[in-house]
Amino acid sequence: MSRVVIVGGGAAGLELASLLGRSVNKQDEVILVEGETHHYWKPRFHEIAAGTFDNDLDSLCYFSHGAKNGYRHYQGRMTNINREEKQLVVYKPNGETDTLAYDYLVIAVGAISNDFATKGALEHSLFLDTPEQARESWQQISALLRSGEQRTINIVGAGATGLELAAELAKVSGKLERNPHAARLTINLIEAADRVLPNSPLKMSQQAQSRLEKFNVNLLLNTRIASVDKQGMTTSEGITLDADLQFWAAGIKAPDWLKNIGGLESNNANQLVVQQTLATTQDPSIFSLGDCAAIPQADGSTVPPKAQAANRAAVHLAKSLLGLMQGKTLTPFVYKDGGMVVAIGHNYAISTMMNDRLILKGRLVRRLYDTIFRLHQKTVSGFLTMSRLIIAKRLKCIFQPN
Numbered sequence: 001m002s003r004v005v006i007v008g009g010g011a012a013g014l015e016l017a018s019l020l021g022r023s024v025n026k027q028d029e030v031i032l033v034e035g036e037t038h039h040y041w042k043p044r045f046h047e048i049a050a051g052t053f054d055n056d057l058d059s060l061c062y063f064s065h066g067a068k069n070g071y072r073h074y075q076g077r078m079t080n081i082n083r084e085e086k087q088l089v090v091y092k093p094n095g096e097t098d099t100l101a102y103d104y105l106v107i108a109v110g111a112i113s114n115d116f117a118t119k120g121a122l123e124h125s126l127f128l129d130t131p132e133q134a135r136e137s138w139q140q141i142s143a144l145l146r147s148g149e150q151r152t153i154n155i156v157g158a159g160a161t162g163l164e165l166a167a168e169l170a171k172v173s174g175k176l177e178r179n180p181h182a183a184r185l186t187i188n189l190i191e192a193a194d195r196v197l198p199n200s201p202l203k204m205s206q207q208a209q210s211r212l213e214k215f216n217v218n219l220l221l222n223t224r225i226a227s228v229d230k231q232g233m234t235t236s237e238g239i240t241l242d243a244d245l246q247f248w249a250a251g252i253k254a255p256d257w258l259k260n261i262g263g264l265e266s267n268n269a270n271q272l273v274v275q276q277t278l279a280t281t282q283d284p285s286i287f288s289l290g291d292c293a294a295i296p297q298a299d300g301s302t303v304p305p306k307a308q309a310a311n312r313a314a315v316h317l318a319k320s321l322l323g324l325m326q327g328k329t330l331t332p333f334v335y336k337d338g339g340m341v342v343a344i345g346h347n348y349a350i351s352t353m354m355n356d357r358l359i360l361k362g363r364l365v366r367r368l369y370d371t372i373f374r375l376h377q378k379t380v381s382g383f384l385t386m387s388r389l390i391i392a393k394r395l396k397c398i399f400q401p402n
Helices: 011-021 042-050 062-069 131-145 160-175 202-214 307-325 363-381 383-399
Strands: 003-007 029-033 072-074 077-082 087-091 097-101 104-107 150-156 184-190 218-220 225-228 232-235 240-242 245-248 286-288 340-343 349-353 358-362
Touching: 003 011, 011 029, 011 062, 011 307, 011 363, 042 131, 042 160, 042 363, 062 072, 062 363, 104 307, 131 150, 131 160, 131 245, 150 160, 150 232, 160 184, 160 202, 160 340, 202 218, 202 340, 202 349, 202 358, 307 363, 340 363, 349 363, 358 363, 363 383
Parallel strands: 003 029, 003 104, 029 072, 104 286, 150 184, 150 245, 184 218
Antiparallel strands: 077 087, 087 097, 225 232, 232 240, 340 349, 349 358
């Protein structure tokens, strides 16, 4: 009998737990350690924060899902690893500390925003790293929208998260224009680079910037934030940007508590360093994937922090780990980039394809963005469940009052 413990119920962890749970022998056990009770796809956290997320159809209960897909949900958060005893130290919701034995351990806890030690950023900014933070953001945004006054929101970081959040909030504000009691939002999207989506092709950045300008989002490019306080932000040039709410979505890193946990090797971004097989460099029975892992490739590059990369790594490790449990050797993970899709509102998206040689935009590309989410649902719940959810979603859109 083998016990596989997976830490982290995000895209990578849940997909791996689902695939393994449906494939392992009856005497084997798959356990998913996750502090939340429900799964939300992280690329849609900005919709939770803006109040446009469909919680009924697009979230998933770990407890019931695990019962149907062969894994057990253990609600708790990893705090340490005892590698000699092969035990995971877990902090439970009731405040107690417990240990969980494993034969194979997979760490897939994702990444968080990097505040780059900016003074006051951690204390006075909202983040979208966890479902809890996204829900708290909506509580504050909802109260702001009901204030009936002109309000300002600062968003630091014009990568995918910051850009999608700015567009979603602009759309919500636009829909409330006819309501005399609703606040009018001024949205400042602040970026240290000279363009939005700075790590994407120039043409994609230009298309995204043009769309944001149509939404009346204020773009503050080449702007670095030196400090944050309750009233607003101060740039490196001493300019004050007052705001009622402030979001930080600039850069990513693995959680600080993950650095060198259990004596495992990590890099400057707190990511666990793994081999191309996804096994950690210090322990062949511990694996890591997703944004919290530094995964090398044969050409010397590392796998980028993308949802599609997490998905493909989960599918690969499910097959490779099953083979290892049957006495076979691990196989290397080879990543091929399938492009990038960024949603700018519910009816528009921009995508890169063919190694960034092709830039697509519009409503049909927005459907592609939805398709990526549906493929995630297919992996974790199967084709029939995914199909039922698509039909239910369409019917709800048709019959639900505006």
